[in-house]
Amino acid sequence: MAKDTAEQAKRFIDASLEGRPKPPSKAAYARAVKLARAAIEELSQVATRSRG
Numbered sequence: 001m002a003k004d005t006a007e008q009a010k011r012f013i014d015a016s017l018e019g020r021p022k023p024p025s026k027a028a029y030a031r032a033v034k035l036a037r038a039a040i041e042e043l044s045q046v047a048t049r050s051r052g
Contacts, residue, residue, distance in 0.1 A: 005041050006037050008036075009033045009034075009036035009040055010033055012040075013033055013036055
């Protein structure tokens with residue numbers, strides 16, 4: 001699941017950057033992916049708990 005959430009986070013960040021004239025720095029991109037991945041994992045856990 002960790003690899004899947006990392007890929008989802010990258011796709012989310014890439015989509016949110018479309019149309020911007022200047023790409024973010026590598027450090028900013030890495031931070032954004034890390035935060036998005038953590039959010040996706042947390043939301044997945046909450047969804048799993050609410051089902052059962």
